[in-house]
Amino acid sequence: MATQCVVKVELTISCKNLLDKDVGSKSDPLCVLLQSTGNDQWTEVDRTERVKNCQDPEFSKRLCIDYHFEKVQKLKLGVYDIDNKSVDLKDDDYLGGFECTLGQVSTWITPPIVADEVKDNxxxxxxxxxxxxxxxxxxxxxxxxxxxxxxxxxxxxxxxxxxxxxxxxxxxxxxxxxxxxxxxxxxxxxxxxxxxxxxxxxxxxxxxxxxxxxxxxxxxxxxxxxxxxxxxxxxxQYTFLDYVMGGCQINFTVGIDFTGSNGDPRSPESLHYLSPDGTNQYLNAIWSVGQVIKDYDTDKLFPAFGFGAQVPPDFKVSHEFALNFNPNSPYCQGIEGIVQAYRAALPQVRLYGPTNFSPIINHVARIAAGAAQQSNAAQYFVLLIITDGEITDLDQTKQAIVNSSKLPMSIIIVGVGEADFKAMEVLDGDNGVLKAPSGEPVSRDIVQFVPFKSFTSAPREALAQTVLAEVPGQLVSYFKMRNIIPVNPPAPSK
CATH class of the missing domain: 2.60.40.150 (C2 domain)
Structure with missing residues (x-):
């Protein structure tokens, strides 16, 4: 069952050197917060008070909005010079503004916008x-x-x-x-x-x-x-927002299935076939999840790997090859970089098999283990695996997941195509505690699996909302298990 991260966030707004639209006096600014509802439509969420005769206002009225980690919440802030008592802004002068996402506000936008969670922790x-x-x-x-x-x-x-x-x-x-x-x-x-x-x-x-x-x-x-x-x-009781606003970076890694069961990428029947608009289920999953995750990583450098293919130049089977074919630096610049690397690699590799997950899981786990040695809440890792079929190394994967459950990481598995994904549901652990072949149980639930076919007719963001809904709780559960507080914890409640 997904644990929704829905909390109230207050935005504190201040401005510097606003335009002066009034004759004989300074502007009387007011800030309005709008949220995108899709299709280029916006709805007003909240607004500040009006500050009279001021070009450098510090608004005391905070802007309140619900925060959802699993959604890309597009915001628009606008500042207006208010010269009447009407709530309609059409007859007021627009002084300036900008657009961002709420995820960006909570992670890297600095004053004049400050986000605070409304809670007793x-x-x-x-x-x-x-x-x-x-x-x-x-x-x-x-x-x-x-x-x-x-x-x-x-x-x-x-x-x-x-x-x-x-x-x-x-x-x-x-x-x-x-x-x-x-x-x-x-x-x-x-x-x-x-x-x-x-x-x-x-x-x-x-x-x-x-x-x-x-x-x-x-x-x-x-x-x-x-x-x-x-x-x-x-x-x-620290929350997900306490950790990310306190400086925790979420590191995003992608693993893509290049096994033969996907079909020849040149055939329209293949799951790797690029449609006339240049997309397929693999790319849709990357875009959907990546658009949310990217706001929580400052450098926007994302490692991307493939598995199950014969890789040039010697065309040996690899279950952990860099998508850009640079094992020393498998990083892609932004989600667009992952997409470009995938499109470039597709005609160069030979789809083969089998479908092994454990090498990529262990790869990310080794990096997460290094971060865990720091004993602070500076980094958390999310691995997205996109696959088309039944897993081959099930026992090794179970062991890798059990080991990873002790580390700062989560695993998201998206199943594309029409295959039987019963083994993936076992890894998810929703129907019971996952155990390694030795009988050792996971320390905490870190896997979320969803079949892509359940979202083929849904908006792109619906997939991200489902697969990412559990990540906030998983992140908090790890740091709580280790008794690690945020790098910059919030001030104690009074």
Whole structure:
């Protein structure tokens, strides 16, 4: 299940040396934020206040917008000289403006535009155990779990967390869990809370005891009847935006399937065949995902590789060849550079096989392992693999993914054509935890697979929205697993 990264972002705007359109006085500027809705259509999102008689305004009203990592959000900022009380800008003088994406604002645009996430980044961390619970099950010990509730303004109670069930145990120790301060108590540490211990009895939940109302401002560690709050503290809960706005670079790498099952690129039946407009499913996938990722990499140099082809000059099979045929510098300048390298390589290689993923995964993993040694949140890696068929080195790929799950990287697999992609769904892990042949499970979910055919009639951006939706959560899960904070963390919430 994709974890949507949808948060509120506030843009702080200031200007310098605006044009003076008023006679006898300075301009009265106001800034308007527009967002593209497609087909060259724009809709107003927000606007600042008007600042009277000022050519260097610092607007106090912030512009608020929803942020979606998986989308290219095109923005247009315009500054107008306001000389009347009408909200219509058609009769006001346009002083200037520019276009950008919200991803660019969050990563490399510097003042006069500053982006801030609207949030409380604190979280409650709790670990609870119980001793000598009553035996309520006729044929065995109880199966207890805990439920925590907060009180609403109208006096009703809302469930905020339910622990896992501990089977057949009268002395349970539940796993440590984390709940955001907003969810736990709406940021109000004087809000009353209560928790219940329940058991599963005859497939029904049976409440056995209201333990105690607790106050979140109480001591961090305390005993409550037969229950022990082993851990109770507040920690900063950093988000995806905290990391990328704090300086984390997202490094994008592409791996392209050049196996024989794609068909002769000269044939219109081939998945590598370039249509009259110069595109195919491979290029559409690269454009779709790349247009989002590129805003999070400052140098715009993207490594691109092919696999499963016989490569010049000796035409030996390679599962990890640079698309530009320069193994010492496999980087392409921008997404356009990847496209150009792909088009140039296509007539030079001989499609062959088999379909091996592990060499390219291990290649990116080696680079990610080097970044992991820095013990900071400066780099994260996203590998896009585009393939047409069943994977050949499944066991080696599972092991490579398990190893990579300990590193700052995510893997996106896009399946093109009409092949059976059941093995890819196994790698995705949505239906269970992926394990290596040795039985070792992944440390965290890092793979997302989608079949391209599901998006053939959808807008190009729909593919990116689906495959990239999980990346923010995966990035955060890695740095949280390593207890690594952003390079430049946000100021603590007050």
């Amino acid at each position: 604190r979280a409650i961390v709790l670990e609870v155990e119980a001793r000598n619970l009553d035996k309520k099950d006729m044929f065995g010990k109880s199966d207890p779990f805990l439920e925590f509730f907060k009180q609403a303004d109208d006096g009703s109670w809302t469930l905020v967390h339910r622990t896992e069930v501990i089977k057949n145990n009268l002395n349970p120790s539940w796993k440590k869990f984390t709940v955001s301060v907003g969810t736990f108590c709406n940021g109000d540490f004087n809000k009353p809370l209560k928790y219940f211990c329940k058991i599963i009895l005859l497939k029904a939940q049976t409440q056995i005891r209201l333990i105690k109302k607790i106050n979140t401002a109480a001591n961090l560690s305390f005993f409550c009847l037969i229950y022990s709050i082993l851990i109770f503290f507040i920690e900063a």
